[in-house]
Amino acid sequence: MALTLAAAFFLPLFPLSIVFNGLLMRLSNPYARFALVLLWPQIGIAALSFTNQAIPEYMVIWAIISSGLYALRLLTVRDLGLWAGFLASSSLALTWGLAAHHTPVEMHLFAFWFSLPAALLTLLAGSLSRRFGAAYAGLYGGLASSMPRLSILLVITAFVAIATPPSPGFFAMLNLLQRLSLLAAIGVLAIWLLWSWAATKLMQGFVLGADRRHGLPDLGSAAILLYMGVLCVFVVTGLYITGDAL
């Protein structure tokens, strides 16, 4: 039971997830945030793999409720770093849906499919903070005109993070839905819908609006190539692995 609770700490379920999000907020270095989002859930899955007990049904219900709460919270959050953390909290909680079936590799991959784009969002939040002082939606719209590269990257990463096809998250979600009961699957679908709504709202706050001619530099060519390369490899790998799994 202790191991299960430890897993709930790392595969964050509310209220234990407060620690994960608190830590994320306290870290000012984007790379540290990146590492935290990427590694934190893997520890939880490792802890789960050491338990010999079956995961009780109520844990899955708890996970879906926790995920739903964070999905709702996403609608009002305007800070990109915080948003990425809440999205990770919402999506990683769904890993519990697979835990009942004790498939550690699938769980590791599921967490990875969701934590990598969220971690990339924290890096992009760092880029925005360096330019504007904070990555806060609605304060300096019109990035599509003034910083087209950063805008495109931001939109693509956010779409990948909310499991839009053909991102690996999309196929992982389909896989998860097959494993759940009808009621739980409906709940997960509703959560998925909330992610999309929240992402659209957030992107509107950054990308659209009048071009205020910030006069700040856009992302460099090397950075954009690196980010896009990572995303492409991520999507292709996902297609290969999840395609096989399906």
Added chain:
Amino acid sequence: MKCTLGTRLRIRAMVHVAGEPIPNFWPMRTFIHHNPLYGLEHMPFQQAVEEGSRLFHADGYLPRATYQGYLEQGKIDMATLTAQIGRFLAGQPEIPGVDLQVLLMTLATKIREPLSIRPTIADSKDMHAALKGNALTPGAWDDWLKEGLKADISPACPVYTIVDELFGTAIGTSLDELVIKSCLDFFDEGQSVWQMPGREQGLFRAWSALAERNLRLFIRGLHIKNILRADDTPEGIISHVLTELGVPEDAWLDYFTRELTRLHGWAGFIRWRSSAKHYHWSRNFPAGMVDYLAIRLVLGLALLREHAQSKGTPASVAELMRFIEERPAETYLRREFHGGRVLPVLAVEVEKAICSGRESRISRLLPIYLEKKREQEAKHLGTGLRALASQAGMLKPIEELGEIEFHQLTGILTRFENEEGQMWLNAQETHYMRRLLNGLDLASPAPRDKRPFAQVMFCIDVRSERIRRHLEKVGDYQTYGIAGFFGIPVGFIGMDKGSETQLCPVVVSPKNLVLELDIARNPDDQALASVLEQVFHELKASILSPFITVEAIGMLFGLDMFGKSFAPLAYNRWRQHLHPERLDSRLLLDKLSREDADSIIRSLQRAMIVKAISRDLGIEREAVTDEMIRELRETALGNHEGPTAFANQFKLDTRTEQNFLERLRGVYRINSGYTQIQLERLGRIGFTLDEQVHFVSQALRSIGLTSNFSRFVLLAGHGSTSENNPYESALDCGACGGNHGIVNARVLAQIANKPSVRERLRAQGIEIANDTWFVPAFHNTTTDEVKLHDLSLLPPSHLVYLERLNNGLRAASRLCAAERMATLQESAHAENPAQAYRHAQRNAMDWSQVRPEWGLSRNAAFLIGRRHLTEQLDLDGRVFLHSYDYRCDPKARLLENILTGPLVVGQWISMEHYFSAVDNEHYGSGSKVYHNVAGLFGVMTGNLSDLRTGLPAQTVLKNGEPYHEPMRLLTVIEAPLEHARQAVEGVVKVRNLVHNGWVRMAIADPVTGAFYVFEEGAWQLRHAHEKELLEKEIAA
């Protein structure tokens, strides 16, 4: 309590005054170029631009970086800019050790982004410290906060805007959406299949009747009914709402203006509509600004109350003021956060603090926030100042300035940046003026040894300049410029139309009506294609039929789509073949005599009586005699009393007979009142011989064409053709009220060809040669084609010359297309004239083309004078050319006419382009790509927005930068100084435009060879002025 008549009248008057700054908005079918700041034309230009910025939140000048670009391209007169800065500095204090002239010149020409020294917290002391890299001294915030908030929040501000700013609610947006939906319902002119009921009662009543029963509003918690119960008049409701909100009465006027300017497109449309008495939709469905404002206020109050109930936000001025008084710190942070001004680094903390609502937390955060903000403002401005000082080589002296001097310096910089736009504009205009005036040829023209092959009158429109130039080059053509309605204001009823179109500038109301009559047509003959088109349209518009038709005939629409998309030229030509050729027609131009009019009315009334007898009494025509019908008519008109022979014949009792007579009077309108109206209407048809002579004489004299007439005198009206373009009429003739000019050309030609008219003209000294024939023509500005009309009337003797005429016109059209297409598409540079001509025709038929032509973009000047003045110049399609010979106008009356009509229209066009180019989002209509037609009279961005006024981005911008170089219209009059000055001073409207700087004016005196420019309130001899500037430039 119901509103008294006095209060109602006062509110009505206040709304009228409050709406004055809002420009009229005409329906798109007849797009009228207008000045977006027309309501502010009584102010000097610079002042009006500032007021416009306050009312419409728009910029009145281009960004500095764009002007700097013009400077690099040599489009700015440096001497003028220098002189302007010098004049500005004359009123400013001197700063020891700082050369302000150099500093401001550096700021204007070398620093791209404005310093924008409008700090909210930091003062000049802080900026000075930041400039020197020193730490800021701690500030005291308490008094500052309370005073600042009081000064910022005005009771004349709509309450919901302040609530939105403090609580992040979107009441304003919701209100706008609800108002727009209501307007779309009411003002629809045929786009909707289901019409709003009760529209004939007027906007407010129709809306109230629906809103009281609107379930959606009720579900949203908007209890409209409770508010509407207070009064049944819109004025009463306005008074009630403002009293409920607690807005002090002395702030009502300003409150109304702010409400009305929020959706100024809709308000402008309603304003125009309420004054357009001839407008069919306004006559049938009346609406006024008072109705509109009442609806806004009712919905606004309902939304405020709903938010107050669900979110606890203030719902009146008193509650709002109490909140601000009790929680100044929270108010400040809320405004910063929801107003989008919050410091990004502290955004999360501020959000958390205001969401928690804990006073202690807010009080702790506020000083930190204010210090941080002050530091950032000071740092930002300090960095800007440092860059400027370094660039000007004055860093050290500025750093060493004392506190007072530094404060003075920042004040000067702020004032300079406020006035800088006007300085750039003056310098830009001076450059253009100098170039234009230097190119004019003031020498007397050499007399012609023979008459030209043809004389062609084009519209003054800037687009005519190109084709005139090419036409004069390809052959022996003499061209003239005249307002496109040829000086004849005409109300026109076309062959297939039931309503009147006014073909004249909107500042004129036509007295005469012209009817178009077909030569021989059977009304039952309608092309199969037209019938099918109508059927398809109705199938599409219906609610249910698309579900079925998409399966059945969807493929046909697909073919249409492919045709229009991939081969627009060939496909549209093929489609045109499906329609029968338009038959020849004639215009009814001669005035009817009283006897003729009486006879027509008698005949119509008799026909109505026959119809009434058949419909109401079932008696057929063969059973009644002409005499019975005459007697019935006389009785209905009250000219005869007692039982009629008709009643006796058919044994109608008195009651039945009286009922029938009443129906004749009421339903069939056979009564003396309506007869009088009919007589008046018939009286409008045609022109008397005197009028005909007057109009022809005036048109010819105004352009100086009184002798040496050619065999052909072409009257070329103009218009445009484009597909899928709601702005099509914006490309048509402004002088014809946004319509094609061909009708006016036909009218003048038909009159001028009449022997009786020519005889009278001869007596007035206008000798039109016997073989001269006036031929109407249509200049299509999208394709550059010039097509001759009414050729069937051409005398046989002229037919042999027709081929030469057509050849010349075609050659000019092709050359014009080659020049013009190169400005539209880079790839068109390599095209030969024939290719360019085909390209232009394709543009006119391509439904995906967002820029079929540039229209009047880049218009810059209005020249009133003889053609030889500009004959050798390539004016690049930027100048309105109105022919005028002062020698034919000794009393300057014709010049006054030109100034009153064409120049005012030109100024509207110029200002429309100016403001659409400087701030396309606010004064223009944004990108066409997102436009949707609204109610068949306007366009909106997306599916719900304010009516977009002004010009689209595709008309004035190219790659996001202004293609139209925004300048005020430079008007040049070729006439002796006193002659021109007398005319300008004689027309009050024009005098005010010139004195207030809305129009730049110059006089080219052909007698002395000197130019006079109106500057600084007086006519200044240009040579002396120029010399002085040049000297200054050299000195600089």
